[in-house]
Amino acid sequence: MTLTTSANRPVEQRLTNPSGVLADVAYAMTLPLVLLLAWEFSARLGWLPEQILPAPKVVWATIVELWRDGSLIDHTFVSLRRVAVGFTIGALSGLLAGALLGLLPGIRAFVWPIFTAVAQVNTLAWVPLLVLFVGIDEELKYVCIAWSTAIPVILATTRGIADVSPNLVELGRVFDFTPVQRISAIVLPAALPSLFTGLREGLAAAWQSLVIVELFASFEGLGYLMTWGRQLFQMELVIAAMLVIAVIGLSLNAILEYMEGFVQPWKTEALHGR
Template sequence: MTQTTTLIPYGTTGNTAVGWRQRLLRNPLSNGLLPWLLPLGLLALWQTGASQGWISPQVLPPPGWVVQTLADTARNGELWINVEASMRRVLLGFLAGATLGLLLGCAMGLSRRLEAYLLPTFNALVQIPVLGWLPFVLLIVGIGEPLKYILIAKAALVPVTLNTLQGFRQIPAAYREVAQVYGYTRRQEVLEVVLPLATPTLFTGLRLGFTKAWLSLVVVELVASSEGLGYMIVYGRQLFQLDLVMAAVIVVGAIGYLIDRGLNLLEIKLIGSRPSAGLGASL
């Protein structure tokens, strides 16, 4: 008796689960929905726990309370006043820290001697967290706005500097050698060879720098502030209005996410519209 073997197409019968998973991952609509599965699941669990009375509303307010509080603070202007204060602080602090970080990283990237002088001390100082600098800076500038700007700038300075230095150091030596063969000046080499190749790493540093600045903003406002999103969190906790606390936390997360996405789109636009190196076009 001859035994016949039936070939099973891939993705059917025995491989149904595998084929279904591959079709799901290839579907653009499914890819857009996948990141929302966990947040929606947590929201459903939150709503279920609140409606079933698993946790007291005073400890975990229902989602409806949080939405209503968010709408009320937006309607009476309280939310926008605090958002404006936080955005002003983080943008000014981030711009100061990122600018200094780019200059410092470029300087060390272009000079091995300067890197040998500065990098060990820099690496030692950056190990101190933002709250560790708070008492020292507080004694120098007081509890006003300069305190917040300095600490936010310090938080952004670290990743921007280190990523800028890494971007300069990862350029293959062959590119610089070819630039010298073509008679590039030092300025042309930096602007047309080094910076274009280092741009992806620089943007990574800027995104990390903003993330650190945003987190430091909330920490600073939790400790010393009379306005801002961090202040809203502290104020709500003091009054035991956890719906206000959660509303402020949602706004903090949403703003941070939107700005990070904006930086990501800017990175894609800039890097995608320019060659990987100015020298490459002439070879």
């Protein structure tokens, strides 16, 4: 018996089946609601001091207050701008580099060991070195976010292209496809799932590195808001910023998921046939 959820249901089917959408939302909200109840329960019983784990109502009141005075919107806009610029640069450069490595085995064999070693080092470890080259202003944040985004995109794109079945490539030669036709009609469609996996991982890495660089060198943004709350021993500020980051990240990931289904009509048709 197969459990059918929104994860394996076509986008069109979700949009045209309101009861299914409601069922999916209820299913997805079960665990968050359980965690919220556990949080409220532990706060009421005083299992942890308020300075460590403030009650949900305190965090909500903080979010409302930050929204009303405009500071939450300002910090969120700054962080979104940084992620948008860094992610765009990292994703485009990662797709280009991954495509070259995937399509050119000779270059991949030469570069891959060094690249794999570099990819093991966390972005935070590169920050002191990057400061020497780009300074501590906005450029540092863009470079760190782009770097964090590019690594998983390159890895996924390279593997997705390199793992395309040789039989499919040979089929293109049999039909006398040009190299461009083989890439557009065979390699790219086969590698698309890996490409979007890399983009989603790159987006998650972009938000993580954003928080790191805003903790390190910034006076605005959601990461800075978390630092300010920690310095003031106001955990409600920290948790409020964390929740905003989580909601935005979840929303952007959902957009990428929708785009993946949109550009892969054959996948949607296969799901309709189930």
